[in-house]
Amino acid sequence: MPNMEEAFKEVKRNRGVPGVDGITIKAFEFSVEDNVQVLQRELKEKTYKPRPVKRVYIPKPDGSERPLGIPTVRDRVVQSAVRRILEPIFEAKFMDCSFGFRPNRSAHMALEKIRNDLLDGYVYVIDADLKSYFDTIPQDKLMMLVREEVVDGSIIQLLESFLKAGIMEGGSFYLNEKGTPQGGVISPLLANIYLHPLDSLMTERGHRITRYADDFVICCKTQKGAERVLKSVTRFLEKELGLIVHPEKTKIVNNLKQTFVFLGHEFKRGYWVKPSEKSIKKFKSKVKEITKRNQTVNIVCLIKHKLNPYLRGWGNYFGHWHVKALFVQFDRWIRRRLRSIQLRSWRKIRKLHRELRKRKWKGELPQLRMCFWRSSKCTPVHTALPNEWFEEIGLVSLVNIYKQHHPQRG
Numbered sequence: 001m002p003n004m005e006e007a008f009k010e011v012k013r014n015r016g017v018p019g020v021d022g023i024t025i026k027a028f029e030f031s032v033e034d035n036v037q038v039l040q041r042e043l044k045e046k047t048y049k050p051r052p053v054k055r056v057y058i059p060k061p062d063g064s065e066r067p068l069g070i071p072t073v074r075d076r077v078v079q080s081a082v083r084r085i086l087e088p089i090f091e092a093k094f095m096d097c098s099f100g101f102r103p104n105r106s107a108h109m110a111l112e113k114i115r116n117d118l119l120d121g122y123v124y125v126i127d128a129d130l131k132s133y134f135d136t137i138p139q140d141k142l143m144m145l146v147r148e149e150v151v152d153g154s155i156i157q158l159l160e161s162f163l164k165a166g167i168m169e170g171g172s173f174y175l176n177e178k179g180t181p182q183g184g185v186i187s188p189l190l191a192n193i194y195l196h197p198l199d200s201l202m203t204e205r206g207h208r209i210t211r212y213a214d215d216f217v218i219c220c221k222t223q224k225g226a227e228r229v230l231k232s233v234t235r236f237l238e239k240e241l242g243l244i245v246h247p248e249k250t251k252i253v254n255n256l257k258q259t260f261v262f263l264g265h266e267f268k269r270g271y272w273v274k275p276s277e278k279s280i281k282k283f284k285s286k287v288k289e290i291t292k293r294n295q296t297v298n299i300v301c302l303i304k305h306k307l308n309p310y311l312r313g314w315g316n317y318f319g320h321w322h323v324k325a326l327f328v329q330f331d332r333w334i335r336r337r338l339r340s341i342q343l344r345s346w347r348k349i350r351k352l353h354r355e356l357r358k359r360k361w362k363g364e365l366p367q368l369r370m371c372f373w374r375s376s377k378c379t380p381v382h383t384a385l386p387n388e389w390f391e392e393i394g395l396v397s398l399v400n401i402y403k404q405h406h407p408q409r410g
Contacts, residue, residue, distance in 0.1 A: 004081050036077070124223050
């Protein structure tokens, strides 16, 4: 495969932890030319065999855990090379309603499409949920869909070897007869291939479907129409594709009266879009973790290396919609937490007094407890650590991110 070097660069960009063999990306890169040559020779001689994926679990906001399968670095390189061959073939047939893990497509484009459908009057929304999608894809049906477009036997053989590589969990090995491990480089493409028939069916019938990987919504004009479409979609997914539609989480929503959540965004009254309650809770929890008030730190380093990268990513993801008031509120809250940390780091009140003198404080110098939360809101502390000071030391402002996305609103 001539694209093996590019495949490794892609794996390196995506970073990630080592698989079952414990070899890191850095260790693989140390002898990258030799490693790539070995892989190419194994592929050419058809002796390449993928290792089992390492099973890890990441916590979900509802308290449950999502299983991930982490392939080894060498397997990720081969998967990336295969994906680079397959992607153009399937991109030519994928539908416009699919947005997840595709080149030149994004979550924001999916959200904009849903909003346009709602504004067109398609306010009865089928909010669908597939139960353990990646773990329940029938491998034989998936490979049938792949064979419709791919005739190269070596590529087919490689894909089958990835699917049947097995899972290593807690020192025990077991075969996976279903599914494509979530976490593999090629899994998102295979997931899109398997749900392409759903996109085709809905588009042929003129339904307004928007899909991002295994998350999708269908917007309809009437309640009866939505009920009819939900029945046919459920039947198709369960009978034809062998998937499980979650009975409790799948519902029909009249968006003029009820809200629904898609990709962490809450849609309200057919127009308003904002971060969901779950997304806000997760954001506040992460900021609290970064800005623990009992730490004594260099606040400039804390902001630059830990807080800013998170704020920038979160702000750019959610800043496209109706969030100005929320972002103003968050900016104030974050500055208050940072003032509290700075007071704690100073420890001695004379350092606060020295800062107040620098800022031409008039009147009596205050006496306050440096470790108390309420102290961070008082006037002397705001004078010693004004908003302008946070701008000077480079704190990312969520409101400024919002303004960048909405220059016309100011």
